Amino acid sequence: MSAPSRLTPAPAWPEDAVLLEALEPWMAQRRWYPLKGERPVGPLRLAGRWDLGDGVRDLLIAVPRGEDAQVLVHVPLVLAPADKLADFAAPGEAAGNEGLILSTAGLASPIALVDGAHHPDFWRAWAKAALAAGTTLGEDGARAIAQRADRLRVTTGEQSNTSVVMPAPTEEKAGPDDATIGDLIVKLFRVLAPGRNPDVEVSVALARDGWDRVRTPVAWSTLTWADPGTGAEQTADAAVACTFVPRADDGFELLCALAGDDDGDGPTRTRALALARDLGATTAQMHTHLAASLGTTEPSTPAQLASALRERARWAMTEVPELEAKLPHLGERVEAVLSELAALPQLPPATRVHGDYHLGQVLHADAEQRWYVLDFEGEPLRPLAERSQPDQPLRDVAGMLRSFDYAAEVGRAARPDWLPAVRDAFLDGYWAAAPVPVDVATASRPSPQEATLLNALELDKALYEAVYEARNRPDWIAIPLHGIEMILTI
Structure with missing residues (x-):
């Protein structure tokens, strides 16, 4: 989308x-609105209002x-x-996402409320x-957004937030003052809660x-x-602009395709194992x-973790x-798996995950050969x-192992040994690069303690998946x- 900037007051x-x-019915029809099918139990109110410029406002609506x-x-x-509203619609998105027309007795003429x-x-x-607040990593990124705003492209796949691509100018169209930074994508958070948003805090x-x-x-x-x-002051992250990774393959689609095209000992299997x-x-x-960057903390005891996983298992x-x-x-x-977990002497330090x-x-970028x-x-x-x-960092490892199971099933893996081979390759890469705890410094990876913890966490993830599939995709519960x-x- 290339929308005109304002030329009149x-x-x-x-x-x-x-x-x-006017906003209440419009919000209720947006994909990012969190209360689908629910009506507010009272009138909306403004929790906050910020005037950013002439005719530009940020609203936080309770x-x-x-x-x-x-x-x-x-x-x-x-x-x-009002007659300019259609200029701001993004190709392929749902009608009305760009904003709404407001016509009321208090206005001299109808106006457009354009979604920011x-x-x-x-x-x-x-x-x-952002420049004034110092919430930047250098000035180039914010300058680039200001320079490229007329070329913004709202993406159509986002549900809970709204993402906007700010493409870099082509070499022949770049001016002498253009920021020397590649394509950018800005995520506007739609539902805010007091505190730092992990997507911003962790990425920074x-x-x-x-x-x-x-x-x-x-x-x-x-x-x-x-x-x-x-009356207490509360703060939340509202939006973040990041470098964009163009021409990259979605990890799930890529592994599904490799599973379906698997050739045993051939180049397709070799590539799948190298990627994993x-x-x-x-x-x-x-x-x-x-x-x-964010430090470590004392973990819970093995018995405490086992108790928490036991409750989740009963729920499932x-x-x-x-x-x-x-x-x-x-x-x-x-219970046998969780009892083995509870009997461990201790857990590794906890970190942000x-x-x-x-x-x-x-995403896998072929040109750079990196994830x-x-x-x-x-x-x-x-x-x-x-x-x-x-x-526990191994919770992330468990999540990825379960994702390989889904890739094998959805991609219709051509050979039954594809899944164990890819799982083993992923774990080989992880253990080779992971820090070695003192208590396993002379042992092969994973240690018996690490294997026990990972097994319990993967079981917990699979039980959660069973609940999700039973509720949302019963045909997939076999996975x-x-x-x-x-x-x-195991």
Whole structure:
């Protein structure tokens, strides 16, 4: 999309009550709106309002949800003449995403409320505010956003947030003052909660620590408001701009294709194993940099972790009776795994982790022959405070191992030995690059303690998958069932 910047003064903003009344039905139809099928239990209100420029506003809208509960929705807006609204629509997106027309008795004429993500003026004002606040890694990124705002392209695949691509100018069109930085992608967070967003905090920490396998955040923004109940100041990350990884393959699609085309000892299998091994090494590097940049903490005891996993296992077996029907003596077999975990002398130090690690969260750039790791938000349905808690790094390893199972099934692996071979290659790469704990310094990897911990965490992940598939994709439940059976036979 290439939308025109404003050439005439912006219309005046309507009263807050009028604005909120108009926004409520529009918000409810957007894919990023978090309360699908629910009606607010009371009127919307403004938790915060920030004027970034002439006709440019950032809004934080409190949507009431039950007694003393609310959801904070981030809605930046730009005022424009009503007949210009269609200019800001992105090709292929749902009708109305670009904004709405407001016509009311209090206005001299109808006006357009343009969603800020779609309007160049918002991004120019956003970049200027980030520079003023110092929330940048150098000035080039923010300058580039301001320079490229007229060429912004809103992506159509995002659901919980809104992403906007800011492409770099071609060499022949670049001016002498263009920032020397490649393509950028800006993620506008739609649902905010007090505290740092892990996708911003972790990405910034990894970039500052010098890790080049993450999209480098070049600028970000925060919003600060007063809690209506206590008056306490609250802050949340609102948007982040990162370097874009173009011409890269989605990890899940890539491994599915390699599974389906597997040729045993041929070049396709060789490539799959090399990619899995490098992904394992990349994962270990991620954990090393997470520990270096964000520190380590004392872990829970093995018994405490086993107790938490036991509760989750009971929940899964209650939610999905098919588990015990299809897997005889499942409860006893799960308990055997968790008892072995509880008997360990100690766990490794806890660190920040990815939290939602699978093949769909990595990209492979062929030109650079490297993996990139995306989206450090953790599981979106978990509370923000939980997603920011240190955890066992092997939880990420378990998540990726389970993802290989899905790639084998969805890709229809041509040979039954593809999955164990790829899993082994991933683990070989991980153990070769992972820091060696003192207690296993002279032993082969993994140590018996590491193998026990990983086995328990992978079982926990597979049980969670069974619940997810039973609720959302019952035709896929055979994948976690097979995984649980394989894990319990190790």
